[in-house]
Amino acid sequence: MPSKLSEDFQAPVHLKHQDFTSLQELPDSFAWTQRNDDDSHYPSIGDSISEHVPVIDLFDPNALQLIGRACKTWGVFQVTNHGVPSTLFDNMEYITKTLFSLPVQQKLKASRSPDSVTGYGVARISSFFPKQMWSEGFTIVGSPVEHFRELWPDDYSKYCDGIKEYEEEMKKLAGRIMWLTLGSLGVTKEDIKWAGPKGDFQDSSAALQLNHYPACPDPDRAMGLAPHTDSTLFTILYQNNTSGLQVMKEGAGWVTVPPVPGRLVINVGDLLHILSNGLYRSVLHRVKVNRSRQRISVAYLYGPPSNVKIAPLSKLVGPSEPPLYRSVTWNEYLGTKAKHFNKALSSFRICAPLNVTV
């Protein structure tokens, strides 16, 4: 993960950190719809929608094809049989809950500083929306020791160890999913130099995003996390037992991804969209909140080594399939996303040449 995303990701002054526990009613600054709105501007879910995000057993002999189909049609899938012990998720959930239940003043000691991306704060995309989101987050790149020392002066090291263990396990899983995904595109180890000598994506970059969505007095009018795509190759998402994540499916609308123990959600991000020349689409997703239960999620944001330029894979382009995107490093992409948010991906699009007949 690049050490500096961009100062543009910092929340403007009006986005104050909120003590959610003190709010009995939804303040206007958090109300995304009016009371009795027909909700047409912000369509509600359909738990009635009969479509389900594909679930793929990583040991299924057809895993490659299943992943390929899911990436093309959904831009998201869930995995089972991923080999990550459930105790690791239990521990991450414990760390995340413990962190967010600290008093606000304590959490603010570990705030994201203006020249950095790590630490406690509101969602980075907040500055693009007129209303505030009903959530708080904590971003980790590498070791969180500096911030954790502020949060837990006496026993920060046990929390740091838990994060390290989780990051190591996610890195292994991400390498596996990367090869399955590339395999589904017909790409082999020879085609990806940046996988490193052992082919294990040792130099890949990543960040860990802990999210907390407190119980909300007026959940239908609030927004946990506004619609966005991730600026990653892909994201590995763990969610606790409170649902809220929804993905946009063309032709179906918002589809809820209910949490099921043992399953992880894999979101295709913008860089995989570019790498696959638009064949695999980054998925638009958002998070709704709950009246009585808090939601926790842990997103492992996975990207290429910082010096690698991501461009459409040469195997996927040719005279009849021209490259649709310019090459870009993760850092450059994050900088553009910070300025242009959901227009970032299209800003890297190469305009189709005009068919001029002389």
Ligand SMILES: O=C(O)CCC(=O)C(=O)O
């Ligand atoms: O909380 C969730 O389910 C989604 C989080 C997310 O989209 C993100 O951190 O980018």
Ligand SMILES: [Fe+2]
């Ligand atoms: Fe996301």
